[in-house]
Amino acid sequence: MSDIFSSPFFGIALSILTFWIGVKLQKQLKSVLCNPLLIAILLTSVVLLAFDIPYESYNEGGAVINMFLTPATACLAVSIYTKIQILKKNCIPIVVGCTVGSLASMGSVWLLCQLFGLDEAMTASLIPKSITTPIAMEVCQSHGGIVPVTVIAVIFTGILGSILAPFLIRLFRVDNPVTAGLAIGACSHAVGTSRALELGETEGAMSGLAIGVCGIITVLVSMILL
Known part of the structure; x- marks a missing residue:
């Protein structure tokens, strides 16, 4: 049985199955x-705890799925x-909207971190919470943040x-569908985009589109804030 749990196919199958259940329930x-991602996280946690399966064993398959995060984001093109x-028609409103959304997100997080006395590592982990996971992880790592905290913050935000x-x-x-789409993408990245679709x-x-633009803005502004 332990050989099954340690196989990459177990992590892949469990992730797909729990997400499929989430979609069906929704x-x-x-x-x-009934958010499919939230349901998948809860069901996966229950299975790992119930059968005392180490996270490292599950992540053998989870790491394979993570490889597809960046290509999946690129497919939004x-x-x-x-x-x-x-x-083309709304170029300026799009850039301005994404800029304001990114600054509001990062600025509010930075101020709250200062208010509650969080250290630099935790601040760097929470700043990129509103951008897509691959970019958020890179921003976190480049500024000495804690990647697992960033991933949790990104998922919760989405x-x-x-x-x-x-x-x-x-x-x-x-x-206005353009305004609605930009607002959703700017604050809740790919998870929100699935809802926007x-x-x-x-x-x-x-x-x-907002995912990419806000990602670039966040990378640039984080160099100033962190």
């Missing part, structure tokens, strides 16, 4: 609270290309954004 219950005319995004869009009566193709494309 479709059945039709609730934004396809949806952006299909909306290239919208991008899940929270995907849950709250539809509600906030209705609350503030945002009826459910709202519409334009929202998804703009959210995917």
